[in-house]
Structures are given as C-alpha cells and as structure tokens.
Amino acid sequence: MTQLNPRDGHIVLINTFKVKSGKAEALLAALIKATETTVNKIPGFVSANFHVSLNGKQVVNYAQWRSKADFDRAMQVPEFQAHMKEMFELIESFDPVLYELRYSHGA
C-alpha cells in the first residue's frame, strides 16, 4: 500500500499514457511486468501505482521516487528503456511530469 505524505520528501512522477483503442489492459500488464522485473530493483524507487480511466482511453502511473536525481538516473537504465520501447506499440502518446506533493487532506 502506498502512502502520500507531503513531509516524505519524495518526488512524484505522474505519467499519463494515451492508449491505442482497446489497449489499456495490455499496457497495464506491460507496466506491471516492467515494475516487477526491473523498476523495483532500481535505487531510489519508492512506489508505482497504475490507474485506468473509466473511459479506457488513458492509463496513469503515479510513481514516487526518493529524489529527482534517483529518477533521472533510473531513466538511463538500459533495461528500463527496453521496457518503454515495448510499450510504444500500445500507446498514442505519454506525458511524464514531475511534481512535489504539497498538501494532503483526508476525510
């Protein structure tokens, strides 16, 4: 289970994938495989959280990394890049944006 806490100091990647028609489940499976075989072994990885939009057109990875430096290094890992290439045939586009979590409020 993932915890969101503005005081944890993590960097947050929100990566929005626009998927080709009917490919959301295939992309989800590819992301899970990449996470469990490669990404979870990269230093600085904290969590990955995969979401499928209700209309099936978008998949979002909400990922936490220990720092921006760790994230930047992870992007250079050849095995990671190979997984990304495999996903390109399933998607129209992707839009990775880095954020700081500034505020959380629960009911």
Added chain:
Amino acid sequence: MTQLNPRDGHIVLINTFKVKSGKAEALLAALIKATETTVNKIPGFVSANFHVSLNGKQVVNYAQWRSKADFDRAMQVPEFQAHMKEMFELIESFDPVLYELRYSHGA
C-alpha cells in the same frame, strides 16, 4: 496521510490545472481553502492531494471519492461550484479525469 490501495474501491479524480504564469501558489492556496471550508464536508469525500510541478506550470489534484455517484453529486454542490469559479482567473485550463486504481507496488 493518504493511502492508495487498489482494494479500497475508491474512485480517483486526477485533475490537471495549467496555471497562468506565476499563479501556482495562489491556486494551491485557493484549492486548500476550498477543501477545508467546503469539500471536506461533502458526503463521499475521501482525500485531496495537491501537487505543484517542478516547472511551476501545472497543479494536480489527486483526489479520492467513495464512489462515482458521490463524486457526481459533489460537482453539483453550489458552494463547490463557487470555489471553482474563483479559480478560473488563475488557470489556463483544467482536465479532470476519473480513474480506477488497479495496481500498487512499493519498494
């Protein structure tokens, strides 16, 4: 602190605001005010989590609601709509998308 758990059954709203130049902090303050005065009293509200992009151009609300029906009802609350109107002068656009959280993996 917010918890992400694919088994919690929540609906997830990821709302990406593109902010006018220099307005990220003002939008963050407006979102916090709306949450603490209005949104946290609406039935079905679970959490709101506000993020500012490292480049200062985007603010994201990662929000959890108990169900889509609760979320749809919340959008009709007049006080909520009034807060949204106040925010329009700070933003270029916003893009609310509803998701299911399907998978979480922590380090």
